Amino acid sequence: MRATGLFGGTFDPVHVGHIELARHALEYCRLAEVVFIPAASPPHKSRKHLTAFHHRVAMLTLATEGESRFSVCEVEKDLPPPTYTVDTLNHLLQKNTCATEYYFIIGIDAFLDIHTWKEYEKVIGQVHFIVAARPGYTVSDLQECIASLHYQKKVDHWYNASSKRKIYYLELELADVSSTDIRKTAGSSTLPKDAIAPAVFKYIKDHNLYSSGR
Structure with missing residues (x-):
């Protein structure tokens, strides 16, 4: 059975923290690959405040170049807005022609809101989860949420x-960087170049992205 990680997000822009998390998930859960899925029309964000989809895809492609087990999937581009996780997964599962198990990579802050997701019970029945640590959140927060979803603790994961389906917890320290901070500083000399791949930095400058400090 092929194990494929699915890493969704707006990636506006993609930064080193995203890439570090994907690498850790790849190794920790022995995944065959990680597929980055940029959100086209996320229900929790206004489209007018998002950088154009093709720019975010281009930056992701540049950031993952040279990573043979990373790829970018534009599946949400053709799905009707808003694009919910359950709809994206349904589309991927319908197109899946090989024996593949999906592992959904997500931060603990987002996972703790899973009860608010559209058809969340269907989602947790379709994929395993790899939940990444975030500052300000603890394993206790996660355990309470997981218990409400009827998972039992095993040696290195929870199991339903x-x-x-399984839930794994990645307790790791990622680079202290956020897409929000990058957008705010991209138009100034304070943009931390080590927060993003050089090719992505050049793309942002060449296309004058985030010049308003959005």
Whole structure:
């Protein structure tokens, strides 16, 4: 069974923290690959405040160049807005022609809101989860949420006997950088170049992205 990580997000822009997390997830769960899925029309964000989809895809492509087990999937571009996780997964599962198990990579802050997701019970029945640590959140916060989803603690993961799905927790320290900070500083000399790949930095400058400090 091929293990494929799915890493969704706006990636506006993609930064070193995203890449570090994907690498850790790849190794920790012995994934065959990680597929980055840029959001086209996320329900929790206004489209007018998002950088154009093609720019975000281009930056992701540049950031993952040279990583043979990383790829970028534009599946949400053709899905009707807003694009919910359950709809994206349904589309991927329908197109899946090989024996693949999906592992959804997500930060603990986003995972703790899973009860608010559209058809969240269907989502947790379709994929395993790799939940990454975030400052300000603890394993105790995660355990309470997981218990409400009827998972039981095993040695290195939680397991749902009904769906046969697992939840892994990645306790790691990522680079202290955020897409929001990059957007705010991109138009000035204070943009931390080590926060993003050089090719992405050049792309931002060449296309005058975030010049308003959005």
